[in-house]
Amino acid sequence: MKRLALFIPSLRGHGAERTMLNLAKAVAEQNYIVDLVLARAEGPFLAEVPKSVRVVDLKAPRVLTSLPALVRYLRRKQPQAMLSAMGYANIVALWARRLAGVATRVVVSERNTLSCSVQHASSRRGRLMPHLIRRFYPLADGIVAVSKGVADDLAQVTGIPREHIQVIYNPVVTPELQEKARAPLEHPWFAPGAPPVLLAAGRLTAQKDFPTLIHAIALVRQSRLTRLLILGEGEERPALEALVRQLNLEQDVSMPGWVENPYPHMVKASLFVLSSKWEGLPGVLIEALYCGAHLIATDCPGGSREILRNGQYGQLVPVGDVAALALAIESALDSERTGLTRESWRPFEPKTVVNQYINVFWGS
Secondary structure, eight states: OOEEEEEESOOSSSHHHHHHHHHHHHHHTTTOEEEEEESSOOSGGGGGOOTTEEEEEOOOSSTGGGHHHHHHHHHHHOOSEEEEESTHHHHHHHHHHHHHTOOOEEEEEEOSOHHHHHHTOOSHHHHTHHHHHHHHGGGSSEEEESSHHHHHHHHHHHOOOGGGEEEOOOOOSOHHHHHHTTSOOOOGGGSTTOOOEEEEESOSSGGGOHHHHHHHHHHHTTTSOOEEEEEOOOTTHHHHHHHHHHTTOTTTEEEEEOOSOOHHHHHHOSEEEEOOSOOSSOHHHHHHHHHTOOEEEEOOSSSHHHHTGGGTSSEEEOTTOHHHHHHHHHHHHTSOOOOOOGGGTGGGSHHHHHHHHHHHHTTO
16 A cells, blocks of 8 residues: 655644645545654644544654654655645655655645745745745655645746646545534524624634724624624734724624634625635635635635636625725625535545545656
8 A cells, every 4th residue: 555644734723734634534535544744743633633544743843843753754654655735844845855865756735825925924934935945846746736826826936837836726625524514503693583694714813814804894884783703813813802892893793713613603604704815725715615605705816716716606805905895795795695506616525636636646
């Protein structure tokens, strides 16, 4: 049996970690040996790793310091292929293969819009990523981007030929998602006769631009009773809470933190809104698409336009435009909720995605 290694920093509970875990499960179901190699084995998703996937804990405090342990792993297990993800982990994976002197095929995965990530990077390492990518990605046996927007941006920023970058969407619409979406939801805001609830989900960071969404809901609230529920946690919480107080929205905007199963909220919500400044392939938008929610997303760099098929499956609005977002929300609340067919989420099903990855892993 062929062995595949998936190398990421941890399973701390963000979208990239979720999709890598989904991929590990799906590949293991195809009768491959799958090692989920973590710089540090921590995070809420650890509890969801199935027995079919082996967790390898490199016990390193940082991705860079995991390099010696990753080299030892490669020499000991010699997997036929290794997929890495999440920026700097890709560079470390390529270094480890070179130092280990093994024949393992290394495929690197770019999961966010590089130009935007660099522009907003807070560390020198983050700002150096285009130079590191330009130098080391050509050593990879395959380069995968999670959306056409990410691939185009990666090529433009680094000079890597676009034809050398393959686009493979994330395996988001899993059997687990489908099962969890059927769970009951006990929340007073979703009781019969309650005002419509707008839902957003994601890390509370500058990238997600929740201030624009909060200002938009304040505009909508001038003419109709509407509530906003934001699921997620992050460093922007104090600033967002202050904005909610400033706009006198304490009774109508709730941020309960990270929720283990957000899918019943997506099923019940009147509308799901993605307000990001940039993305890679926003998994929450795909999840909400499957759950049948009305969708609004910013037409940001990344995969929003691809997911919504240029506006066929939901409204696209300009980034950071409060008035346009408020108008889109009002329009969606006035329209009928229509169900979408499986065709809308088929590109994001594991069986669609896994075969594409297997072709990259084994070089066929």
